[in-house]
Amino acid sequence: MSSLDDQDFCVLNKYASGFMVSQVIFAACELGVFDVLAKAQEPLDSEAIAGRLDCSRRGTELLLDACVSLGLLQVDVRSGxxxxxxxxxxxxYLATGSPKTQCHMLRYLGTTTYRCWGHLPEAIREGKNQYMKAFGVPADQLFAAIYRSEDERLRFMRGLQDIWSVCGTRVVTAFDLSTFPVICDLGGGSGALAKACVSVYPKCKVTVFDIPEVVGTARTHFSFPEEGRISFCEGDFFEDHLPEADLYVLARVLHDWPDDRCSHLLARVHHACKPGGGILVVETVLDEGGRGPLSTLLCSLNMLLQTEGRERTEAQFRALLSSAGFCDIQLRRTGGTYDAILGRKESCHST
Ligand SMILES: C[S@@+](CC[C@H](N)C(=O)[O-])C[C@H]1O[C@@H](n2cnc3c(N)ncnc32)[C@H](O)[C@@H]1O
Structure with a gap:
């Protein structure tokens, strides 16, 4: 084998075992390895960790050493x-008590998402999501399938909010939003991005608009110390009256839907928007031509497996927004996972 073949073989092996790396992280989170070590006042040996996790010593040792190799744990060897x-x-990012924990999303990925990915060949053949095969539920009503039980709705909402503790400020400061004192976060879920908005912009108020079940779960299971500045409104953004606002936010909403549904929603937002008002779309944006970056292409495959939508390029977002009537459309890359696109209603009349 030439050294070039050798390199190709190594790359291929690395790709092929990628799912094992994910599973190590998912299992360690699920079992509570990082929480046990965060709570301990000192480094622990594998016997002590296995005891606290109620797991086998053999399995725990193997998991811990894989975590060391991935840089998730550190090890000191003393007297053997x-x-x-x-x-x-x-x-x-992995201890549940950390304000930046990503554990809830990792648990969601390790359960729901992972099961859907087991059906990738069928999804490619059929061109549609895999809730029926993975969970036995029909997906003709997309969010009824995603929220198939109260537990699953809570797991999804907790998972989705993790990212905003890391990327929320970056996204809401990509543009100066201080000129929009009243914001409506359409499909705003648990209100995590709304919290980032009110913490950055001291004068703004945010209405989180979502379907009644989600609003109910947000009120019951999530806390809002920003009392009075974040409120909830129940409704269907495809059908119902949208609350009045200076700025409408659609974060990770358009990627759930095909172009015709996005166009319908954007036209409704444009109709509700005041002249001078705006729309902020928050998504992971594909490079021009749509062939990268890999992380966004994988998200797009995930949208195939779990939704009716896809990730899009800047040109595709511009086309959707401008055909709904929005102008002055600008993309700001944040350097993080999610980018921001701002459109305006006002300048249509000034050009
Ligand atoms: C992928 S989640 C994004 C949540 C949040 N914006 C975020 O980025 O964390 C899509 C959201 O849209 C909401 N949604 C879906 N269909 C809706 C509808 N017809 N009307 C209102 N909200 C809807 C879902 O309940 C969910 O909260």
Whole structure:
């Protein structure tokens, strides 16, 4: 084998075992490895960790060493015994008590998303999501399938909000939104992005608009110390009257839907928008030509498996927004997972 073949073989093996890496992270989160180590005042050996997790010593040792190799844990060997502690990455993003924890999303990925990905060949053949095969539920009503039980709705909402503790400020400061004192976050879920808005813009108020079941779950299970500045409104954004606002936010909403549904929704938002008002679309945006980056292409495949939509390029967003009537459309890349696109209603008349 030439060294070039060798390199190709290594790359291929790395890709092929990618799912095992994910599973190590999912299992360690699910079992509570990072929480045990975050709570311990000192590094622990595998026997102590296995005891606290109520797991086998053999399995725990193998999992811990895989986590060390991935940089999630650190190990000190003293007198032949190994003592484990969280790496900074694990303390920040994997311990559930951290304000930046991503554990809920990892649990969602490790259960619901992972099961859907097991049906990728069928999804490609059929061109549609896989709720029927993965969970035995029909997906003719997309969000009825996504929210197939109260537990699943809570798991989804908790998972989705994790990212905003890391990327929320970046997204809401991509443009100066201080000129929009009243904001409506359409499909705003648990209100996590609304919290980022009110913490950055001291004068703004946000109405989170979502379907009644989601609003009910948000009120019951999520806390809102920003009392009075975040309110909820129940409704269907395809059908019902939209609350009055200076700015409408659609974060990770358009990627759930095909172009015709997006156009219908955007036309409704444009109709509700005051002259001078705006729309902020928050999505992970594909490169020009749509062939990268890989992370966004994988999100697009995930949209095939779990929704009716896809990720889009800047040109595709511009086309959707301008045909709904929005002008002055600008994309700001945030350097993080999600980018921001601002459109305006006002300048249509001035050009
Ligand atoms: C992918 S989630 C995004 C949640 C949130 N914007 C975020 O980025 O974390 C899509 C949201 O749209 C809401 N949604 C779906 N269909 C809706 C409808 N017809 N009317 C109102 N909200 C809807 C869902 O309940 C969910 O909260």
């Amino acid at each position: 015994a190994a003592y484990y502690r969280n790496s900074d990455m694990a303390d920040t």
